[in-house]
Amino acid sequence: MKQFNNITIIGVGLIGGSIGLGIKRKHLANKVIGVFRRKSTLDKALARKAVDAGSMTIKDGVKDADLIILATPVHLIPGMAEEAMKYAKKGVIITDAGSTKKWIVDKIEKIVPHSKFFVGSHPMAGSEHKSVEFAVSDLMEGSPCIITKTRNTDKTAMAKLVKFWKAMGAQVKVMSPEEHDVSVAMISHLPHLVAFSLAGAVPIKDLSLAAEGFKDTTRVASSDPELWADIFLSNSSRLIKSGRTFERYYKKLIKALSKKDHGGVVRLLKSAKSKRDKFVYGKNS
Amino acid sequence: MKQFNNITIIGVGLIGGSIGLGIKRKHLANKVIGVFRRKSTLDKALARKAVDAGSMTIKDGVKDADLIILATPVHLIPGMAEEAMKYAKKGVIITDAGSTKKWIVDKIEKIVPHSKFFVGSHPMAGSEHKSVEFAVSDLMEGSPCIITKTRNTDKTAMAKLVKFWKAMGAQVKVMSPEEHDVSVAMISHLPHLVAFSLAGAVPIKDLSLAAEGFKDTTRVASSDPELWADIFLSNSSRLIKSGRTFERYYKKLIKALSKKDHGGVVRLLKSAKSKRDKFVYGKNS
Numbered sequence: 001m002k003q004f005n006n007i008t009i010i011g012v013g014l015i016g017g018s019i020g021l022g023i024k025r026k027h028l029a030n031k032v033i034g035v036f037r038r039k040s041t042l043d044k045a046l047a048r049k050a051v052d053a054g055s056m057t058i059k060d061g062v063k064d065a066d067l068i069i070l071a072t073p074v075h076l077i078p079g080m081a082e083e084a085m086k087y088a089k090k091g092v093i094i095t096d097a098g099s100t101k102k103w104i105v106d107k108i109e110k111i112v113p114h115s116k117f118f119v120g121s122h123p124m125a126g127s128e129h130k131s132v133e134f135a136v137s138d139l140m141e142g143s144p145c146i147i148t149k150t151r152n153t154d155k156t157a158m159a160k161l162v163k164f165w166k167a168m169g170a171q172v173k174v175m176s177p178e179e180h181d182v183s184v185a186m187i188s189h190l191p192h193l194v195a196f197s198l199a200g201a202v203p204i205k206d207l208s209l210a211a212e213g214f215k216d217t218t219r220v221a222s223s224d225p226e227l228w229a230d231i232f233l234s235n236s237s238r239l240i241k242s243g244r245t246f247e248r249y250y251k252k253l254i255k256a257l258s259k260k261d262h263g264g265v266v267r268l269l270k271s272a273k274s275k276r277d278k279f280v281y282g283k284n285s
Numbered sequence: 286m287k288q289f290n291n292i293t294i295i296g297v298g299l300i301g302g303s304i305g306l307g308i309k310r311k312h313l314a315n316k317v318i319g320v321f322r323r324k325s326t327l328d329k330a331l332a333r334k335a336v337d338a339g340s341m342t343i344k345d346g347v348k349d350a351d352l353i354i355l356a357t358p359v360h361l362i363p364g365m366a367e368e369a370m371k372y373a374k375k376g377v378i379i380t381d382a383g384s385t386k387k388w389i390v391d392k393i394e395k396i397v398p399h400s401k402f403f404v405g406s407h408p409m410a411g412s413e414h415k416s417v418e419f420a421v422s423d424l425m426e427g428s429p430c431i432i433t434k435t436r437n438t439d440k441t442a443m444a445k446l447v448k449f450w451k452a453m454g455a456q457v458k459v460m461s462p463e464e465h466d467v468s469v470a471m472i473s474h475l476p477h478l479v480a481f482s483l484a485g486a487v488p489i490k491d492l493s494l495a496a497e498g499f500k501d502t503t504r505v506a507s508s509d510p511e512l513w514a515d516i517f518l519s520n521s522s523r524l525i526k527s528g529r530t531f532e533r534y535y536k537k538l539i540k541a542l543s544k545k546d547h548g549g550v551v552r553l554l555k556s557a558k559s560k561r562d563k564f565v566y567g568k569n570s
Binding site for chain 1: 410411412429431456458471472473475477483484485487488490492494495496497498499500501505506511521524527531539542543547551554556557558560561
């Protein structure tokens with residue numbers, strides 16, 4: 001069911017490419033245009049049919065767009081949104097796929113012109129990979145997608161965006177950018193930070209002994225460092241705060257261990273397991 | 286290729302059951318006998334053909350054994366080894382599948398009679414599940430298996446055990462119990478402790494927003510609390526020491542974040558990623 005005539009995706013990596021493939025699989029637009037920094041990525045995206053056409057400039061890429069999706073690294077989003085809004089037609093809806101929301105939404109809401117609409121999104125899917133080669137059309141299927149609402153959010157634009165992400169298969173939730181950043185610091189940014197720390201701390205000689213537990217616990221430490229430095233820094237105060245909650249639990253466990261307190265250790269592990277067992281994930285838990 | 290006439294597995298859960306299935310698939314023994322605490326588990330193990338016959342007592346279960354494998358929780362291993370050695374015939378080889386080695390090996394070496402042989406093993410495979418229903422015949426395929434060697438270790442018995450685990454598909458490494466415990470604290474026990482802490486710290490309301498990153502990073506927090514309390518406590522001093530190495534890396538990252546030190550964050554994430562990318566796991570990395 002077509003929801004938009006033209007959709008432009010700025011930044012066609014794993015996320016942007018998967019969104020393109022998803023739009024085409026679900027027939028949500030007549031045309032998907034990609035905006036690229038590198039010609040080689042444009043060629044790959046066209047070969048994978050993640051987009052119908054590509055442009056090397058935002059100006060050309062967005063001029064006919066009814067929906068623009070910014071899927072670049074976080075720190076580039078506000079600047080690219082500004083440029084996209086400049087060249088997009090009236091009535092355009094602009095959204096993003098950034099992992100932090102407060103910083104992005106605050107910056108863009110200050111510059112969005114009256115006749116154009118910005119609503120923040122965070123499709124919570126992905127993997128440790130980042131390029132369009134790893135894009136899949138069902139990446140959003142069953143994944144959470146947060147849409148941010150502020151007092152400036154246009155209700156009609158937001159409703160269209162909710163409908164769009166639902167059609168992509170996502171479990172849509174609407175919340176404020178602040179609420180998003182607090183929750184996501186805990187549930188996504190912190191696990192990444194901890195996984196990087198675990199991988200970083202391991203002596204190389206021990207790697208040959210690592211098995212399934214290490215493999216899964218540190219999988220996301222193979223993610224792109226620049227991308228994640230960017231995400232961590234754009235949400236650093238909330239991330240540090242989530243870190244303190246984690247540290248308290250961890251220290252309680254260490255304390256119980258150092259006291260050889262069997263009952264205490266079991267209680268803490270049971271409480272952790274009971275939470276983990278409540279977690280049911282769209283695709284497979 | 287038959288390596289033993291009779292193999293007895295004491296404790297037929299995920300690990301013991303998978304070893305049984307593996308022995309039978311590779312035809313490494315004429316008969317596999319299981320020793321059980323619960324009749325219901327015995328029935329399940331027979332139904333899954335993880336063992337050829339079952340016994341509810343160690344005395345009966347081990348009397349014809351040429352190889353005895355103890356696959357019970359860690360704290361039960363030394364006591365059961367003592368009982369098994371009492372009723373087993375001369376020349377028997379006894380090993381275990383415990384996740385800690387120093388505590389187990391020290392205890393058993395003190396009580397092993399002259400005509401019987403104990404060599405510690407740690408097949409490093411498993412999952413968050415613990416019962417025989419989840420046993421699979423290829424669990425050891427490509428997984429590391431550590432065999433411990435001390436000044437008391439009988440060379441012939443050890444060579445037979447190395448051959449056995451290799452035939453099961455494992456990547457065998459021989460080291461001292463101390464070396465094992467230091468490495469495994471870092472590469473296995475610590476990731477489990479951290480995963481439990483992450484899951485334990487998460488507010489339940491945020492669980493519905495969790496996605497792939499959280500899923501993998503905390504998967505092992507669904508493991509059995511009693512089993513892991515047992516493992517953590519049997520290796521607590523080394524685990525706490527590994528924890529300090531992890532904490533140093535984590536704190537460096539938090540410090541760089543709090544100083545908004547982009548270059549510092551990127552450097553730490555890059556170093557972590559480069560280690561994680563070096564990790565190649567038998568089955569799939």
